[in-house]
Amino acid sequence: MSVQNATVLVSRLVSLKEASPFVLVLDSLQQSSYYLFQEFVHRCSNNPIIYLSYETTNRPSYATAFVDCAGLLPREVVAAVHKEAKSVAGGQTKTLVLIDSLNYIANEELTQFVSSLIQPSLTVVASYHTNSPQLASTIANYPGPVSLLTYIASSIFEVEPLTHQRIDDELLEAKIERLEFPIRAGLNDTRSKVTLTNRRKSGRSLIYTFTFDASKHEFEPFKVTEDTIGPEDESLLKDLTTFNLTTNSKQRLAREQVELPFMEAQEALGSAGGAIVYEFEKDDDYDEEDPYEDPF
Amino acid sequence: MSNQQQDLIFFQDNSLLSEEIITSESSVLSVISHVQGTSPSWLLNSLIENGLNGTATLINNDLNKKRSNRAEVFFVSFLHSKDFYIQNCKKNGLDLGHFTNFHFIDCFTNLFTKYIKDFKESSRGVSEIFGQIEKQVEAVGGTRKIVFIEGLELLLLSNAGKANDLLSHILKLNRKCRHLLVVSAQDSPQIVKLHANTTQDPAFEVSDFLVKLYHRSQLNINLQPLATGRANDITGSLTISRGSVPVESIIPGLRVVENEYIYHVTKDASIKLFYR
Numbered sequence: 001m002s003v004q005n006a007t008v009l010v011s012r013l014v015s016l017k018e019a020s021p022f023v024l025v026l027d028s029l030q031q032s033s034y035y036l037f038q039e040f041v042h043r044c045s046n047n048p049i050i051y052l053s054y055e056t057t058n059r060p061s062y063a064t065a066f067v068d069c070a071g072l073l074p075r076e077v078v079a080a081v082h083k084e085a086k087s088v089a090g091g092q093t094k095t096l097v098l099i100d101s102l103n104y105i106a107n108e109e110l111t112q113f114v115s116s117l118i119q120p121s122l123t124v125v126a127s128y129h130t131n132s133p134q135l136a137s138t139i140a141n142y143p144g145p146v147s148l149l150t151y152i153a154s155s156i157f158e159v160e161p162l163t164h165q166r167i168d169d170e171l172l173e174a175k176i177e178r179l180e181f182p183i184r185a186g187l188n189d190t191r192s193k194v195t196l197t198n199r200r201k202s203g204r205s206l207i208y209t210f211t212f213d214a215s216k217h218e219f220e221p222f223k224v225t226e227d228t229i230g231p232e233d234e235s236l237l238k239d240l241t242t243f244n245l246t247t248n249s250k251q252r253l254a255r256e257q258v259e260l261p262f263m264e265a266q267e268a269l270g271s272a273g274g275a276i277v278y279e280f281e282k283d284d285d286y287d288e289e290d291p292y293e294d295p296f
Numbered sequence: 297m298s299n300q301q302q303d304l305i306f307f308q309d310n311s312l313l314s315e316e317i318i319t320s321e322s323s324v325l326s327v328i329s330h331v332q333g334t335s336p337s338w339l340l341n342s343l344i345e346n347g348l349n350g351t352a353t354l355i356n357n358d359l360n361k362k363r364s365n366r367a368e369v370f371f372v373s374f375l376h377s378k379d380f381y382i383q384n385c386k387k388n389g390l391d392l393g394h395f396t397n398f399h400f401i402d403c404f405t406n407l408f409t410k411y412i413k414d415f416k417e418s419s420r421g422v423s424e425i426f427g428q429i430e431k432q433v434e435a436v437g438g439t440r441k442i443v444f445i446e447g448l449e450l451l452l453l454s455n456a457g458k459a460n461d462l463l464s465h466i467l468k469l470n471r472k473c474r475h476l477l478v479v480s481a482q483d484s485p486q487i488v489k490l491h492a493n494t495t496q497d498p499a500f501e502v503s504d505f506l507v508k509l510y511h512r513s514q515l516n517i518n519l520q521p522l523a524t525g526r527a528n529d530i531t532g533s534l535t536i537s538r539g540s541v542p543v544e545s546i547i548p549g550l551r552v553v554e555n556e557y558i559y560h561v562t563k564d565a566s567i568k569l570f571y572r
Contacts, residue, residue, distance in 0.1 A: 029510055032540035055463070055512040057470045058322045058546055070464040103508060104460055129511050133503045136493040178484040179329065179506055181516055181537040183554040188538055 006208040010196055010219045013155055015043035016094045020198070021118045024153035025127040026146070029176055031161040031192045033127040035214035037098055040125055042217055048088040049096045050081060054104040063098075064088045074105055074113040081117060089121055099126035107137060107145045111152060131176065156197040161186045162211065190214040193222055302569045303356040304342075306515060306536055307543070308551040310358060312346045313475060318367050318440045322546045323470045326515040327539070328479045329506075334519040334532040336479060337384055338561050340444065343477070344369055344381070345388045347442045348395050353388055354567045365397050367440040370473070372401040372429055374447030387565040399436065401429055404447070408454075418456040426465040433472050443469060446479035449487060452501040459505035466509070482506060513539035515552050522558075531561045533572060 012018040027033035041049065041062050051063035059066045065084040069077050081097060089095050097117065105113050117124055126149075134144050143151075150156055163172060167185040175182055194212045199205050209222035237245040247255065280286065306326075307314045317324045330336045338354070346352045350363040371381060378400040382392045392398050403411075403425055412421040433441060445466075451457040470476040482488045488506060489499035510516065518535045538552040556572040 029507065029540070032511060034541055034545070038545075055467065055508065056541075057325060057467060057512065070467050101508075101511065104463075129507060131490060132507045133490050133492050133500055135495065135500070177490055179482050179488050179510065180518055180520065181535065183535060183537050183556055188540055188542070 006196075006206075006221060007210075007219055009198060009206075010194075010208070010210060011043075013196070013198070014040050016040075016047060016096060016123050018155075018198075020154040021120075021123060022114060022153050023123065023125045023155045023157065024149050025125065026130050026150075026156065026158045027127050028129065028160070029131045029179070029181070030163070030172065030187050031159045032188055033157075033159055034188075035190060035192065036157055036159055036194065036212070037100075037125070037127070038214060039212070039217060040096060040098070044096050047093050047096050049098060050084050050088065052077060052081065052097065052099040054099070054101050056100050069104070074109050075116075078113065078116045081122075082119070085119065085122060095122050097122050097124045099124065102126050102128050102145070102149065103132050107135065107142070107148070108139070110145055111148055114149070114152060150197075154199050158195040158197075159212075160193045160195070161189060162191055162193050163187070194219070300570070302557060302571055303358055304352070304534075304557065304569050305356065305553055305555075306517070308553050312343060312352055312356065312359065313367070313442055314547075314550060316547050316550050317475050318442065320474060320547050321439075323473060324475045324515070324543060324546060325466075325470055325509075325513045325539070326475065326477045326517065327506075327509055327513045328477055328517045328519075329482045330479075330519040331481060331483045331521065333521045336517075336519050338387075338565070338567055339517070339519070339534075340446075340479065341381070341385050341388050341390075342567075343444070344371065344385060344392070344398070345390055348390070348398055354565075355569060367442050367474075368397050368399065368436050368438060369395075370399045370401060370429075370433055370436075370441065370443045372403055372443065372445040374403045374407060374445075374450045376446075377404055378402055399432065401432055403429070407450075412454075412456045415456065419458065419461060422451060422457045422461060422465070426469065430469060430472060433469065439474065441473035442475045442477070443473045444477045444479060445469070448478065448505070449480050449502050452505055453487070453498050455498070455501075457501075459501045459508065462505060463508055467512075478509060480506060480509075511540045514541055514543040514546065515539055529560055530558050533558045534569070 009018065013020055013023070025033040025036055041060075048064040049062055050065045050067065051060055052067050052069050054069045065088050067077065067080045067084065072080070085095050085097075102110060102114075114124065114126070128146065128149055130146060163169070163186050167182055172182065172185060181187055191211065191213050194210045196208045196210065197205055198208075210219040211222050212219050234246045304312065306312050309316065328336055328339065342352045342355045346359065347367050347369040350359065350361060350366045352359045373381075381400065385392050392400075411425050412418050433443060448462055451462065452459060466476070466478065485499065487499055487502050489497065490503055490507070492500040492503055494500060516535075516537045516539050518537070519532055520535070521532045522530055534557045536553065536555045538554060543550050543552055557569045558572050559570075560568045562568070
């Protein structure tokens with residue numbers, strides 16, 4: 001699929017024009033799903049929106065119905081949603097169901113909750129916080145919540161911050177592990193990186209990466225910038241001295257084709273496998289008695 | 297590092313506990329986190345002062361206009377008694393005993409003797425505690441309410457409460473006030489361990505609680521010791537960062553000013569802040 005088609009696909013998905021009953025948004029402490037949710041809301045202004053709140057304090061102004069799920073059992077939530085869906089649905093329009101995090105539902109109940117929630121007239125968009133610690137299941141080999149949810153989701157959005165050039169990935173990871181949030185690292189920014197996995201009816205998955213700008217409501221195909229490719233940027237060597245430190249393409253090709261000596265050595269010893277082979281040379285002092293030999 | 301001493305601010309209107317939040321109809325959540333060695337009591341004293349009469353004498357010279365009864369300030373503590381804060385706030389020139397708009401809710405003194413006697417029924421005890429807190433917050437009239445709650449990790453570490461239950465109580469409490477500030481320790485790996493996967497590990501519930509709390513906060517304030525080790529003239533670093541839900545989505549026009557300061561609490565209890 002071309003780049004243009006990918007942008008069309010993501011636009012159709014967030015405006016509920018593409019059939020995708022369960023959209024999973026995987027977010028983290030580095031980049032929350034807030035702006036992506038707002039994009040759904042922005043593009044679905046004509047659709048009724050049911051907001052299921054497990055952690056949202058203030059009722060959003062755009063919500064046609066707001067269900068406070070804190071303290072409710074999953075089946076009670078499902079019943080409340082179906083009741084609201086009947087009352088808010090007008091005509092043929094699809095109803096958007098936003099769930100602010102499936103982290104509050106026990107792993108063993110997750111799939112049942114999602115599958116009983118889905119109806120032909122509803123599109124469920126739910127976030128899941130990937131940083132939350134996961135309780136090991138009491139049932140042996142039972143998959144974790146992320147595996148389960150990504151398996152049943154028809155589309156998956158994975159949001160990440162655009163942190164390149166600002167902070168080292170390992171340093172950021174270490175800080176987040178200790179729940180520290182470095183500033184000026186682009187965390188929870190309006191611009192983020194979104195990876196979309198879309199499952200077609202055939203079962204084939206299509207994966208695209210976008211740069212998402214929430215302030216402009218734009219999805220652009222993610223471009224790997226030159227700086228992220230590697231530190232061997234020859235433009236830095238220009239005009240440093242009167243010597244020519246750079247190489248042209250012909251020289252680079254020639255350099256790549258040079259056979260390195262250790263490669264040759266490996267070929268010569270290839271027959272000996274991994275063994276250490278000692279080859280006598282003329283100046284070597286050969287002793288008949290081996291001092292390390294076992295005397296017994 | 298700049299040599300000039302700085303004023304501490306959280307929001308772009310040069311405020312700590314913003315007037316826009318207190319006068320709004322929505323509720324805001326902030327998390328103040330610390331580790332052993334960087335106790336936030338100096339910050340809490342100043343924030344209590346700011347909530348009560350609008351000033352913050354030790355940390356912001358620009359906030360010098362006194363306003364009596366600015367907001368109703370509730371301080372819920374699972375770690376300290378009222379005397380602790382009365383004593384501490386004297387350094388800020390406050391006598392908390394004389395403020396009618398200061399309400400201390402002591403959850404520390406009788407926690408394991410009255411509320412949670414039997415750990416098998418601890419969830420009922422926790423519900424009772426939060427019921428009492430909500431009742432006391434509701435009993436005071438007006439909407440200009442700021443609530444501080446500290447030491448919730450104690451409930452989780454003592455296995456008295458579950459993260460999801462506490463978060464549900466926190467949500468209800470947050471809706472009853474304009475600004476809720478949750479103060480928590482987050483020493484790693486003793487208290488926070490994101491890879492914990494069993495309830496036998498005491499860090500599991502606290503980590504779960506804090507991660508979910510950070511996912512709903514608008515402002516994060518973190519106090520850390522210096523990564524390079526102890527220094528005579530620096531106590532630690534203080535990071536102000538935006539939370540997962542932008543504050544501008546709740547209070548249009550308000551924005552968190554992300555900044556990192558280094559601070560020094562001197563022996564005479566004065567606070568010096570510098571940009572990092």
